[in-house]
Amino acid sequence: MKRRIMIAALLLALVLGALALGGCREADNPQASPNEPSSGGLVDAPKEWDGKIVSFTGEAIGEAMVRGDKAWIHLNDDAYYLKNVEEGAQLGGYNAGMAVWIDASLAKQIQFFGDYKHEGDVAKVSGVFNAACAEHGGDMDIHATSLEILTSGRDAQDPVKTDKLVWAVVLALIAGGLFLLNRSWGEWGPDSRND
Amino acid sequence: MILRPRKQDHLLIGKYTGKIVTGVGLLMVIPLITSIVFQEWDTAIDFVISISACLIFGLGTQLVCRTERDLNWSHGLVVASGSWIVATILGALPQWLSGHEGSYLDAMFDVMSGYTTTGLYLLQDLDHISRGLNMWRHLLTYAGGQGIVVIALTFLFKGTAGAYKVYVGEGKDERLLPNVVQTARAIWLVSLTWLVIGTTALFGTGLLLGQEPVRAFLHGLWVFMGAWSTGGFAPQSFNTFWFHSITYEVLSVIIFVAGSLNFALHWALWTGNRKEIRRNVETVSFTVTLMVTTLIATFWLAKSGVYPDAMSLFRKVFYQLASGHTTTGFSTIYSKAFISQWGPVGMIATTVAMAIGASACSTAGGIKGIRIGIVTKAFLQDVRKMISPESAVVRAKFHHIRDIFLEDGLVRSALMITVAYLTMYALTAFVGTLYGYPLVTSMFEAVSAGSNTGLSCGLTDPSMPDLMKALYIFVMWLGRLEFMSVFALIGYAFSIVRGRK
Structure with a gap:
């Protein structure tokens, strides 16, 4: 028991030591320096942008998660922000974007959120970029104070391709035929008779 | 002398692979x-094509390969590893037909990553994929966590003695119950119970976080599958960062830690043996190494002042380290933030955690806690021998479901697999450095693939060289099946060509 208490005390001391060593940093004051970095630029050099006011443009993705009078939205500034793959956009790498914390009333201006069936509204937000937000558990985010819809979203199309339909019918018929053949020739395997 | 396999061997392997x-x-x-x-x-339609292709192969093979014989050990190992390859080739069809993959190799990469519960992916524009395809991605990883052989054992095998050999070939060797099919079903019983509880908890939390009901349910289900299988796939490109919620993070940590525990331990707890969780060598080993790596990363990040306060620091470090150590791969930071914010020490601590991995006979990968425990105990036993009188008999034991004395054979086997993992990590990292990636980056990603973790610092990318994609597919497969089955398959191929009649 005594040994366990000693180990626990040692671990606690180590954690406190680690925290004391690093100290707790005050959030930087926002500087009035309008900039328009990409999400890649923000992630690659978070220190340079930390605490600055930035403008960020991207496709609203998924949904707005309303929390009280605020909301989380996610804006993607990748290769698919105007047209998705189903509609013929060229593959252009992974999605890339930024999380935005914004007034719920502003988030409600977004009518379309991007997913398989929708191309989301393209929105421009302005606000403070946080490399590690103190309010949100160290998340990298933008606390936006304004939002402007630049392009309205729409329903996305993914029509059935005829050649795939033909393949599906032919292969399904062959698979069905093999299933019947298998059944008519006997059991799933000889092992079934052993049990 | 290597014997060339006979027709009966091919028939047997074909039949069970088909199943x-x-x-x-x-x-x-x-x-x-x-x-x-x-x-x-x-x-x-993509799924109709893919199902048909699998059934044509599976049923066709069973029609052609009709035999009454049962499997021996080498057959079991070859079936386990061979069926993973065929299942990867055919399982990649939905991804490839979706148009979201740069090549068929990319689609196979994603499917192998799913089966092996790795979580790295090359699929592009994830945020616009259909719910059907997202369901397949997560189902792959959930099923892969239990083992695709376990699925077949549960539904399609009828309890032959040979079935156990295929089961072992998939990297599992615990018999929870006397019969291997009953064991497979017990694994499913545990997994499905967790599925219901975990999905309900995440669904409820999603609703409270402002998600609309259908999305909250699907996200809850998929995040559960990604967590329980220690797979790390998530429905959005932001991964679990999407939710911005400490409750969601805590729930996912509980689920992925549970998923990383040995199924035998689950079964012991299930049957009322609660003390096992405190005594088991794997849980002890996991707790110690997780604390040590977390402390190292915490020291470093505190020193560099990346996070604004103690709570943020602990929340970020513990989540990434626990996710890495359980080989899950969920992340609440951007991939490139490992380089731009965490730096080399944070990355090395994460790499060590991923390399060790979690428990054997679980959904997790890596060297495994039991081997680290055995090797450490053996080392301490040797030290004790050195400082004891010559006539003293020094014996050591460890606890895994029961007390087990440390025998030389056990230590040798644990060391052999540990060395195999370390060699695989090193060689894979070496190839990365040959392509010009920095050593720490290359090591991070190599270990992530080989230990089936899936955390990325940005090296894995659709534009990475094809050879590296193929290498990562190979090491994901090798790491998940723990070498022996793969070597048996290579030996089988060799014996076909060079074996004596």
């Missing part, structure tokens, strides 16, 4: 139904 691939085809019915429910017709 397992049939199982994979039947599994695709779930995403097919999902696509139909959400009226994603083009995706539904």
Whole structure:
């Protein structure tokens, strides 16, 4: 028991030591320096942008998660922000974007959120970029104070391709035929008779 | 002398491989139904094509390969590793047909990553994919966590003695119950119970976080599958960072830690043996190494002042380290933030955690806690021998379900697999450095792939060289099956060519 208490005390001391060593940093004051970095630029050099006011443009993705009078939205500034793959956009790498914390009333201006069936509204937000937000558990985010819809979203199309339909019918018929053949020739395997 | 396999051997291997691939085809019915429910017709057609292809292979093979014989050990190992390859080739069809993959190799990469519960992916524009395809991605990883052989054992095998050999070939060797099919079903019982509880908890939390009900349910289900299988796939490109919620993070940590525990330990707890969790060598080893790596990363990040306060620091470090150590791969930071914010020490601490991994006979990968425990105990035993009188008998034991004395054979086996993992990590990292990636980056990603973790610092990318994609597919497979089955398959191929009649 005594040994366990000693180990626990040692671990606690180590954690406190680690925290004391690093100290707790005050959030930087926002500087009035309008900039328009990409999400890649923000992630690659978070220190340079930390605490600055930035403008960020991207496709609203998924949904707005309303929390009280605020909301989380996610804006993607990748290769698919105007047209998705189903509609013929060229593959252009992974999605890339930024999380935005914004007034719920502003988030409600977004009518379309991007997913398989929708191309989301393209929105421009302005606000403070946080490399590690103190309010949100160290998340990298933008606390936006304004939002402007630049392009309205729409329903996305993914029509059935005829050649795939033909393949599906032919292969399904062959698979069905093999299933019947298998059944008519006997059991799933000889092992079934052993049990 | 190596003997060339006879026709009967080929028939036997073909028959059981066919059964397992049939199982994979039947599994695709779930995403097919999902696509139909959400009226994603083009995706539904992709799944009809893919199911048909699996059934044609599976049923066709069983028709051609008719035999009464049962499997021996080498057959079991070859079936386990071989069926993973065929299941990867055919399982990649839905991804490839979706148009979201740069090549068929990329689609195979994603499917192998799913089966092996790695979580790295090359699929592009994830945020616009259909719900049917997202269901398939997560189902792959959930099924892969239990083992695709376990699925086939549960539904398609009828309890032959040989079935156990295929089961072992998939990297599992615990018999929870006397019969291997009953064991497979027990694994499913535990997993499905967790599925219901975990999904309900995440669904409820999603609703409270402002998600609309259908999305909250699907996200809850998929995040559960990604967590329980220690797979790390998530429905959005932001991964679990999407939710911005400490409750969601805590729930996912509980689920992925539970998923990383040995199924035998789950079964012991299930049957009322609660003390096992405190005494088991794997949980002890995991707790110690997780604390040490977390402390190292905490020291470093505190020193560099990346996070604004103690709570943020602990929340970020513990989540990434626990996710890495359980080989899950969920992340609440951007991939490139490992380089731009965490730096080399943070990355090395994460790499060590990933390399060790979690428990054997679980959904997790890596060297495994039990081997670290055995090797450490053996080392301490040797030290004790050195400082004891010559006539003293020094014996050591460890606890895993029961007390087990440390025998030389056990230590040798644990060391052999540990060395095999370390060699695999080093060689894979070396190839990365040959392509010009920095050593720390290359090591991070190599270990992530080889230990089936899936955390990325940005090296894994659709534009990475094809050879590296193929290498990562190979090491994901090798790491998940723990070498022996793969070597048996290579030996089988060799004996076909060079064996004596």
